[in-house]
Amino acid sequence: MTNDNPRTVIAQGTFDLLHPGHVHYLEEAAAMGDELYVIVARKSNVDHKKAPICSAAQRRDVVDALEVVDEAILGHEEDIFVPIERIDPDVIALGHDQHHDADAIEDELERRGIDCVVDRASGRESTREDEVLSTRLIIDRILERRDR
Structure with a gap:
């Protein structure tokens, strides 16, 4: 039996150098509904951190x-x-560490007539000592282990 009215969820982010933290976020977002759409940020919209390493299409x-x-x-x-x-x-699922203001998003959604809930996913703790859950930390580790 198919769901005639699936609960649709949006997750969004940069997703540069995909890591277990990203996977955790997307798994939690998917669990909030029946269909998960992910909006991958374009380089021009990433102004809160350094520009992505990988192209938008690749990400x-x-x-x-x-x-x-x-x-x-x-x-x-x-x-x-x-x-x-x-x-x-x-539902719009925000990552636990994303810089977005949920109240401001809800206000803009209401202004545009979009009726949806804004929820925030939980963070994921490292399960192994060598696990890295941040793109920035992955890049730092690469630079540390390679001759600069």
Whole structure:
């Protein structure tokens, strides 16, 4: 039996150098509904940290390959709410460490007539001593272990 009215979830992020923290976030987001759409940020929208290493298309393709993801798309160059309006989700799942202000997002969703809940996923603790759950820390480790 198929669900005629699936609960749609959006997750979003940069997803540069995919790591277990990203996978945890997307698994939690997927558990919030029936369909998971992931909006992968374009380089032009990443202004809160250093620019991504990998291209937007490559990051989207890697995220799209994950079993929990129904579809990964690239974000809009100028207005991050354009794909949200198109998908019309029931839930927007924010990562535990994402810089977004949930209240501001809810206000903008209401202003645009989008009726959905904004929820925040939990963080994932390292399960092994050598596990790295941050793109920045992965890059730092690479630089540390290679001749600069």
